[in-house]
Amino acid sequence: MAQTRRQFLQHVGITGGAGVMYSAMGALGLAGVAETPAYAAPTRLELNGRGKKHVVILGAGIAGLTSAYELRKAGYQVTLLEARKRPGGRNWTVRGGTEEKDLTGATQRAKFSPGQYMNAGPGRIPQHHVTLDYCRELGVAIEPFVNQNADAYLYREGATSLSNKPIRHRTAKADVYGYVSELLSKATDQGALDSALTATDKDALISFLRSFGSVGSKVDGFKYTGTDGRRGYEIEPGAGMEGGTTAAPYGLSDVLASGVGNYFSFEFGWDQAMMMFQPVGGMDRIPYAFEKAIGREKITYGATVLGLRNTTAGVEVTYSTGSRPKVIAADFAICTLPPHIAATVPSNLPTDIVASLKYAVPTNAGKLGIEYSRRWWELDHRIYGGITNSNLDLVNTWYPSTGFHGERGTVIGYYNTGSNANSYGALTPAARLERALAQGAKIHGDVYRKNIKATFSVNWAGTEYSRGSWVGWPSQTDGVYAKLLDATGNIYFAGDHLSHAIAWQHGAMVSARAAVTALHTRVTSR
């Protein structure tokens, strides 16, 4: 779907918008800059004289909003049909007053204080995602999202000296890197890697390892002693003669057996390495900014799609807002519904296309927001944002990335996926909270149960209109998925599920751009 560099460079300069500057730098070959898939926004110029085309967009999630926004720039008429009463889809910020009935019929009503919220869906944005370009273009203020914090914890139930208690990331890292450096220095020095390393390589490697692991020199056997403060102190370096009091490192076998090191690679990931960002005030600032830019009147909320048909003239969409069904005719449709839901809409789509939609496998994720009236993680644990990871079924605890030193704050008490999410999702909201508090108190102590002001939990598999957190494909290369990338008659498909950035807003946005580009190319080449 990405254009060639030549195609792209032909467009640059006459077009603009989010992502173009960045792509331009990539196209120019600046070392180390990743290139976002090239994108040249449609312009009114190109459409001039061809009459106004009408595009009906199913779903006002991020893919639908991006599609509408880009099409509007170029002068298309757009109509968005959205089943929910708000824009954003899974980009959903729960605040005080938010009410949601799940598929079991149970209703939660959030009582968060003013200014407190939980991002029930996406919560973080890496620097390279086009999501940030839309934030810039739409005027959505951003602030850092704390995805890693050396003072957050790793918690592993087990049978080692590191188990069943919170271990600071910094402590785990110092011990793992220390022992790795000691072992590899020894092996290198003793000639075990002479077939892979030159003498110069060996010197450079040992020099690196001594810095990386803070280990001794050859005469000290490259020993890791953990005395340099990286792993933390029992008494911090202070005034006068207090140089800092350290504890001995955990033993090598316990460090390896504990598994604390197995979380480190999370922070090296393309999409998870810091810096990360979030909109100030909640992730839904993005869909609301899109709504404003597109025009509130272009979106029909509470509209359930009942039918989707290709016609000779274009498309025909049947929908209901609660009373009798209505029919809307347009030149084109972009369907951004989750594929497993789109597959259930009555349509005249060919059976192989419906089969492609059904090929997607929805999965689950769950989140619990807990508003505390005391920021105990800062006051008692000295943790300012970040993530504690565990092998408990709550998996991840997120400390808030905003409101530092404030009176209150909202912790994500669990963020889990798959079977863990299903386990929590099967419980009532009250039972989810009780389970999460019992688990979270193992890590944080009794403070975890105190000063709770409000809570809200989401179970995406049980959430109407989503029925899952995101989808996976058994394959994205066997031709089944690929059928959804081209138009079927006058119907286009878009969504993060049609990208290689599934579960990210970036995926929805670049997929929408691809659909808009294909549609616009078709219109302008007629």
Next chain:
Amino acid sequence: MAQTRRQFLQHVGITGGAGVMYSAMGALGLAGVAETPAYAAPTRLELNGRGKKHVVILGAGIAGLTSAYELRKAGYQVTLLEARKRPGGRNWTVRGGTEEKDLTGATQRAKFSPGQYMNAGPGRIPQHHVTLDYCRELGVAIEPFVNQNADAYLYREGATSLSNKPIRHRTAKADVYGYVSELLSKATDQGALDSALTATDKDALISFLRSFGSVGSKVDGFKYTGTDGRRGYEIEPGAGMEGGTTAAPYGLSDVLASGVGNYFSFEFGWDQAMMMFQPVGGMDRIPYAFEKAIGREKITYGATVLGLRNTTAGVEVTYSTGSRPKVIAADFAICTLPPHIAATVPSNLPTDIVASLKYAVPTNAGKLGIEYSRRWWELDHRIYGGITNSNLDLVNTWYPSTGFHGERGTVIGYYNTGSNANSYGALTPAARLERALAQGAKIHGDVYRKNIKATFSVNWAGTEYSRGSWVGWPSQTDGVYAKLLDATGNIYFAGDHLSHAIAWQHGAMVSARAAVTALHTRVTSR
């Protein structure tokens, strides 16, 4: 200087203030929590009935301000004498209108735009420093300081395929960790470490390394291929079939020879690991908040100390504000002047005390602020805050941690120390800028020279009243330094130089607390 836990626990509950909650948690033995040196702020209760003692404080830097603030809480009368026209000392934020004449007589006047600034001295605060407690207590708003960013660069002049061009931190890390994992997996698997590792250890280690370095399994020879995206993409994963296009990793020998890995350990440091913070609006929000809390009228600005004497009744300080010398008598003095400057003040201090002051060795640091009217690091390089490190003489480039997506921003064009700082410091401000731009353009390209709105450089060794960035001690354990930790008659000493957190505000604060505690203990036990 730290109290014992028992002494501390006796105080907790009846005292309060910054750091106490945290210390309390440490004292309770919660796993992994470092204990700040215990501190129980003096209270009026204890002083009751003993009459108001007057303490004159030399210097309104962080140590002087902290001393005055804590003494005021307990009802002491304080007078601060400060040679500069502002509080904070080396905590100095340069804004539009800031004017400074250096020791050569050259004057710079900063022309930064409203809202733009450079922190010429301290710029970052780790989570565990008491500096954050004072921010909380004084109502100074904080925001994250970006000390590490996977998308910032490492730049090394040299002769490898990684040399003489910017390499993203994430790329360097993926390649170094990949090869380290490949090598150690091989050595482990081949039995080279059997004397150090059990079979269980070996399995756990290889399992960790496969995750840590993203290397293949045994049948693949544990090979590092760099295809998982950690090192970045040539084309980012996007819509449709674009799964992300990667480049091959750099070769093992080049990666090792380049030295890119030697910077990694910076981010593991006790004082440098993320998360880090800064006051919103400039580091000098801290001294100005202290000034307000203490009372502006307690501080005499423009006051040069001409003499310091112990007397039978207390102390006598001679100072000048430009006209004829004045003498102030008080019960006690706390001298927070830099030790090499305090040593030059005429006094009746014993010669061994003066010798101790002279034992400190001042060093140098330099910084250049460059305000750009275009945030090219975000727009063109996709870098949102963080530090680019190089082996050029500018050493470090800091991208701003605030104002993301704004119209303008202020980059720290160099932050260097020692001989590099001296080299720049020896130049005129204009020549410093020219040199820094030539070096910085090697990393960032021509964009580095464009859209420059204002600049300001500081050379701490050439800055009056500081004459250095901080000091080092040949030893802190040989008894010379230690002489300054006790009162000399009625004169106490305080400052970051009297701590094990030299060059940090934390050091100044804990040293001030130690002096205040000692003084108060003496007064209340009379």
